Amino acid sequence: MKQVILYGAPHSLYSGKTRSYLRKQGIAYVERTGGARFSSEVVPAIGRGIIPVIELPDGSFVQDTIDILDHFERAGAPVSAYPAGPRQRILAHIAELYAVVGLTRHAMHYRWSYADEQDQFLTDAFSAAGSGDPAAVMARMRSYLPMLGVTPATIPAIEASYIALLDLLQAHFASHPYLFGGQPSLGDYGLLGPLFAHLGRDPVPADIMKRRAPKVFRWVERMNAADADIPEYGDYPATYLPDDGIPTTLEPLYRHMADELFPELTDKVDMVRRFVAQAEPETGSPVTDKPHRRVIGSVQTSFRGVGAESGVQPYIFYLWQRITDTFGTLEANTAACVREWLNGVGLSPLLDAHRPIRVERRGHIEVWGERL
Template identity: 40%
Template structure:
């Protein structure tokens, strides 16, 4: 295997997804911060924005975005623990958890990072270690962190973190921890004996924010130690079978989905489906108001911009307004593509499971234009054939 370079931050949710994959597969890599001169001078201009993670191959190829990076590595390396299940049903479920882990858990991830001043010293030091060049004077360090933290606190509101929502975020997240811990008492990973895309999606928030930042890390260790151990396994190259003696690397049978996994899927339906539906509806209205939008662009003045507006929805009895990111539709399409490419028998199995868990809408919830990624940026594709102009 060639040695790759990973550019990101220790505290970065999306960097954590890729770092975990590289470690689990035993792929050699060197991790650099975004303060590295090569990132600043070469990578930012190449990918078109300040964003992470970025992986650079030995031949100079750049891959940006966790999903794209893992897809690239699955294709170009012989990995010992393939992240893509052979079963189409399991693959579809795996993509569901990839979406939820990276996007649906952003609310607790942002709340537990930015709502607790008692951990701010850790957050500051953790951010700056890879954000500013070594030897930077204290005044400049303070200024950099103040700027970054103000942006992140504002972003928290865009993900639905408000004074009214904070208690509900905490109770909802605790419910998730308990459900996931119960599942992990029988399985080392989400779908059985090895991590899949669903695990890598979940570890995004559960490691970088919720297992490293002091306040949520304490909560996880005390309330869901099985999840804490899973986070450790997800960041270890070696096989850890202390509580799963002689467990093989096979995945669960597609026809034997355990109740604990179904319970997690029901939780996703209750926690995230209303937001996803509101975002798709907003995006379609936005697209219809921009009929002049050029295919292959994001339709905005800034080609690197990620938000197109805010959508309102009911969440656990509370009205929330959250930012609409087309990138989420890119991940949603992976679920739908897996379903649509399945055989008729497999499609029926997938539909039955998603109906049973309240998630059938996920299989048909689409934007009028698909989201594509071209030159490391999210752009709108051609209008879908079934959509009347």
């Protein structure tokens, strides 16, 4: 029987998320890093040169980690990444959003601001990927830093944030193998992307992680194991915590997320509101004029009190609405319980901010949905 093919790369942020999921689910796969077939068949099929991409045994393709994980979830994942408890599920979606909005900045900073110190490691990684001239590819990646809000002014705040995050995760993983107990959730997979491929492998940030937060590095190892891999936790059950339990160690972690998601998300909502009013995009139309283009502009915002410019990706609104869509399915008493917890850590604005338009995924790209 034909195996699943993962088109990815060891140093690719989102490939790490997908690879971890495939291993945890026991899905047989083989990984490829580009190649002639990727260029001649995969790229034309999905409309842009991007990884990860999954080729299914029937020859069809699935692109984007959200779509990939959801494909296998619908097929009946043996270890579902979706917690049944409403609080756990909402928090898993929030961690997934934070990994993209917040940690992409950290991941790219530590990879490219310290490129000279990591030159041999990075050159080897990008040479093995077979995606063209490694020096040119690396230079292009490095050029994205200003649009991600990585500047000399913000770097001290980014590095202080990374240390704070490691300390918070270290405290949590001292008692729990994963975010919500003994089983990885969407939140774990989301955080793993930046915390493995960049921050847990590249020499400079990985050294910081190993020295300061060994339990976080151990979680990175655990997330890459095929089994639960929790021997140090004794008889801790390999399941989500019962009764929708939320460990107290997650409260400061999610306050940290709130501090870094806002005011950036608020500023980006304002920008998208202006964009939609001016452009009046048609429902179903691509969010950008070219499939490889991910941003529709930039916005002046701040990160931990430091002014920064940041590119606006409609994709983050796709992730954000997964939170509000899930919240919208809850009955009143349950919704009130979830809101109370989020309010206590400063995250209730995620539920209330008015977004002017939906973002959907069709044909492997983001498209505009209905106006709100």
